[in-house]
Amino acid sequence: MATPISTIPKIRDALRATFRSGVTRPIKWRQHQLYQLARMAQNERELICDALKKDLGKPKTEVLMAEVGCVVERALKSAEQLPEWAKTEYPEVADWQKPWKPALYKAPRGTALIISPWNYPMILTFQPLIGAIAAGCTAVLKPSELVPTFSQLLDEIVPKYFDPNTYRVVNGAVPETSKLLELQWDHIFYTGSGRIARVIATAAAKHLTPLVLELGGKSPVIIDSAYDIDLAAKRILWGKCNNAGQICVAPDYVLVQRDKQDELIKAFQKHYDSFFPEGALDSPLFGSIVSDLHHKRLTSLLSRTKGQVVLRGRSDAARKRLEPTIVKDVAEGDSLLEEEIFGPILPIVPVDSLKQAIDFVNARSHPLVLYAFSDNENVKQQLVAETQSGGIMFNDTFQHVAVKELPFAGVGESGCEILLHLRM
Ligand code: NAD
Numbered sequence: 001m002a003t004p005i006s007t008i009p010k011i012r013d014a015l016r017a018t019f020r021s022g023v024t025r026p027i028k029w030r031q032h033q034l035y036q037l038a039r040m041a042q043n044e045r046e047l048i049c050d051a052l053k054k055d056l057g058k059p060k061t062e063v064l065m066a067e068v069g070c071v072v073e074r075a076l077k078s079a080e081q082l083p084e085w086a087k088t089e090y091p092e093v094a095d096w097q098k099p100w101k102p103a104l105y106k107a108p109r110g111t112a113l114i115i116s117p118w119n120y121p122m123i124l125t126f127q128p129l130i131g132a133i134a135a136g137c138t139a140v141l142k143p144s145e146l147v148p149t150f151s152q153l154l155d156e157i158v159p160k161y162f163d164p165n166t167y168r169v170v171n172g173a174v175p176e177t178s179k180l181l182e183l184q185w186d187h188i189f190y191t192g193s194g195r196i197a198r199v200i201a202t203a204a205a206k207h208l209t210p211l212v213l214e215l216g217g218k219s220p221v222i223i224d225s226a227y228d229i230d231l232a233a234k235r236i237l238w239g240k241c242n243n244a245g246q247i248c249v250a251p252d253y254v255l256v257q258r259d260k261q262d263e264l265i266k267a268f269q270k271h272y273d274s275f276f277p278e279g280a281l282d283s284p285l286f287g288s289i290v291s292d293l294h295h296k297r298l299t300s301l302l303s304r305t306k307g308q309v310v311l312r313g314r315s316d317a318a319r320k321r322l323e324p325t326i327v328k329d330v331a332e333g334d335s336l337l338e339e340e341i342f343g344p345i346l347p348i349v350p351v352d353s354l355k356q357a358i359d360f361v362n363a364r365s366h367p368l369v370l371y372a373f374s375d376n377e378n379v380k381q382q383l384v385a386e387t388q389s390g391g392i393m394f395n396d397t398f399q400h401v402a403v404k405e406l407p408f409a410g411v412g413e414s415g416c417e418i419l420l421h422l423r424m
Helices: 005-021 027-043 045-056 060-086 095-100 123-135 148-161 174-182 194-206 229-245 258-275 292-304 354-362 377-386
Strands: 111-115 138-142 167-169 187-191 211-214 219-223 251-257 308-311 325-328 345-351 369-373 391-394 415-418
Touching (some): 005 111, 005 138, 005 167, 005 174, 027 045, 027 123, 027 148, 045 060, 045 148, 111 123, 123 138, 123 167, 138 174, 174 194, 187 194, 194 211, 219 229, 219 354, 229 251, 229 369, 258 308, 258 325, 258 345, 292 345, 345 354, 369 377, 377 391
Parallel strands (some): 111 138, 138 167, 187 211, 219 251, 219 369, 251 345
Antiparallel strands (some): 211 415, 308 325
């Protein structure tokens, strides 16, 4: 159920009042909220799994591993590390400045607005919240209307673990989000598409609100012809099948040496058969497409491709199911290269050299991730030096998101951080 629009300004005001009261400042209080979040994820996991099964057909193992487990782990880790993060720092300064004792206090920004998408709705809502809690901010959570059962569940469970005047869910679609965006916030954290990011950034600019934009785009895969093609195929297919390809870091298209294309296709077929011996259409291990609209979008991309479909995934529009589909000989200008695929379709673009693959990637917007399969150190260094992306991962697909010691962000069209440093 959508939050009544007339209540939204009052919710924001209540959160600001709580922030100004100073209640969110003590480290012990913040640690307690982080433990509450871990408790919530742990205690309510069955309801969360059921909701995501209903909204996205998401397999339970995927939810426990990539949504619930990550939230628990990150909340606990943040609670443990918080005293260190929040410590006042005393920078080394020149001798003549030492008597001033310059200090760097870590201050919370205030009240944050967190807007999240539907594809990993748990981790993408609560990971930014972990940051807000740790920093000592209050926050509104605006989950996606495309996962209605999950969003409704949040509305019910969040108040059981948090004071509604500190952390609060606002549900709804464009009208409710537009109302939220009319108001002034102290920080906005948006995860979603570049198209809507422009709406968010425009609204934030009106109030000079600092914001983080976590976006997506087409993450390419480059396969060095000397690499083990069978192993590359297995790992790429695994990456593409997670959440039915609806993940910001899904491998979007593959660039492979022309004479290796057929070997790669054979390997995809072999691994597909071992992942889904009965096919993926009815497999409980394979997710559904989020909406009829996205199902239509994907089948329309496929109907317009000039490439050759070599692994034909069956489609069931009524159940929003689409099996993994592989298309070979895809070339510049093809429908499958128009936009982020965000579904289980994998185009293969044959190239004649590594240089051509690099040029192909560089002719497009900076990807969120560049995947490359190569054992050759020189090739790896060349890719690091000659391409630009949010991250680069060798010889596997998106395992890097599990390494919490590494930062995760995009660059340019795949995401950015807009901070304001105004000096008088
Ligand atoms: P979505 O449609 O659920 O939209 C995201 C949020 O924006 C929702 O909360 C929605 O209510 C809000 N929204 C939609 N239209 C709006 C409007 N006109 N005005 C204000 N708010 C509006 O999700 P999506 O955009 O389809 O998400 C998929 C995209 O997100 C993909 O591009 C994917 O790559 C990207 N993504 C990025 C990351 C990351 O961490 N970088 C993670 C997941 C998804």
